[in-house]
Amino acid sequence: FFIRRCRRATSAAGCxxxxxxxxxxxxGRMHGFQLWANLPRSLKMTDPRYQDIHAAEIPExxxxxxxxxxxxxxxxxxxxxxxxxxxxxxRYLDVWIPPRVRKTIPVESSRHAFAYVFAGNGxxxxxxxxxxxxxxxxxxxxxxxxxxxxxxxGNRSLVLFDSxxxxxxxxxxxxxxxxxxxxxxxxxxxxxxxxxxMNTQEELQRAYDELRRGTFIKR
Numbered sequence: 001f002f003i004r005r006c007r008r009a010t011s012a013a014g015c016x017x018x019x020x021x022x023x024x025x026x027x028g029r030m031h032g033f034q035l036w037a038n039l040p041r042s043l044k045m046t047d048p049r050y051q052d053i054h055a056a057e058i059p060e061x062x063x064x065x066x067x068x069x070x071x072x073x074x075x076x077x078x079x080x081x082x083x084x085x086x087x088x089x090x091r092y093l094d095v096w097i098p099p100r101v102r103k104t105i106p107v108e109s110s111r112h113a114f115a116y117v118f119a120g121n122g123x124x125x126x127x128x129x130x131x132x133x134x135x136x137x138x139x140x141x142x143x144x145x146x147x148x149x150x151x152x153x154g155n156r157s158l159v160l161f162d163s164x165x166x167x168x169x170x171x172x173x174x175x176x177x178x179x180x181x182x183x184x185x186x187x188x189x190x191x192x193x194x195x196x197x198m199n200t201q202e203e204l205q206r207a208y209d210e211l212r213r214g215t216f217i218k219r
Contacts (some may be wrong), residue, residue, distance in 0.1 A: 006157075009111040014219070015087065021104070026055065031061070031118060032117075033072075033116070033179065033204075034056075035090075035092070035181065036197070036198055037086050037087070037088050037090055037183065038087075038186060038190065039087055040087055040188060041187050041188060041199050043087055044111040044197075044198065045146060045198075049085065049167075051084075051111065052081075053082045053083065057082045058070050058071065058072055058082060058094075059071050059079040059080070059081065061077040061079050063077075063103075064157065065098065065103070066094040066098040066101065066102065067095070067096065067098065067103055068095070068128060069093050069095050069148060070094040070184070071092075071093060071095070072092040072094060073086065073090050073092035074089065074091030074092060074182075075091070076091060076093055076207060086183075087136050087186070088183035088184050088185075088186060089181045089183060089184050090180050090182065090183040091111070091180075091181070091183070093180040093181070094177070094179060095177065095179070095180050096175065096176075096177045097122065097175055097176050097177075098171060099171055099172065099173055099174060100170075100171060100172070100173065100200075101170075101171050101175075102168065102169070102170045102171075103168070103169050103170075103171070104166050104167070104168045104169075105166060105167050105180065106166050107161065107164070107165060107166060107167055107180075108165060108182070109164060109165045110181055110184065111182040111183060111185075112161075112162060112182060112183060112184075112185050113160075113161040113162045113181065113182035114158060114159060114165075114180075114181055114182075114197050115159040115161075115167070115176070115178045115179065115180050116156075116157070116158050116159075116178055116181075117153050117154060117155060117156065117157040117158075117176060117178040118155060118173065118177060118178065118179070119155060119172075119175075119176065119177035119178075120154075120155070120174040120175045120176035120177055121153065121155070121171055121172040121173075121174060121176055122153060122172045122175075122176035122217045123153070123169070123170040124153060124159055124168070124169055125190070127202070131139065152184040153176075163166060166178075174207065190205060191204040192204070192210065193208070196208065196211075
């Protein structure tokens with residue numbers, strides 16, 4: 001995903017069905033991530049759009065301590081990612097923090113944010129009680145924290161953030177690589193089943209009725 005290219009499709013609810021098959025390196029290895037960004041009610045039936053973005057088009061910024069951030073979407077450290085036109089205005093970052101480096105990263109308090117660790121290990125400060133297996137909930141910037149102890153995270157850990165305007169990360173002995181994603185909340189109800197996301201159960205049922213009748217794809 002990050003080595004070769006980034007593909008992004010905005011799929012309107014009644015306009016497209018799509019299928020993708022990524023290709024890894026010569027051994028078939030890869031990191032692949034699929035992120036669904038909800039559309040507001042007013043845009044759910046808009047025309048579908050597709051972007052095919054090569055790795056060379058994704059800007060990277062390097063801090064003095066060796067921290068590397070690839071900006072897939074949104075603005076960060078003076079760079080803007082190539083993925084555009086998503087209603088939630090996401091900031092999608094691929095972050096690498098070197099071994100034993102402590103880093104504070106700003107996140108606007110108006111945004112909802114999460115981190116997904118996929119290499120190495122480290123500590124997110126001011127964690128509340130973990131939820132589920134390998135899924136942790138923490139508080140950004142130490143605000144509304146349920147615990148003063150740091151939260152240890154490793155590969156395939158998801159961290160959700162509460163209110164605040166920054167997160168602090170302490171990388172472990174192997175360093176840590178994670179996705180840091182944030183976006184503006186839509187403040188709309190969600191009705192979701194399978195690949196279809198609507199606002200009400202009635203809209204969801206109507207969409208599946210159209211899918212069964214073969215009238216779901218309008219164009």
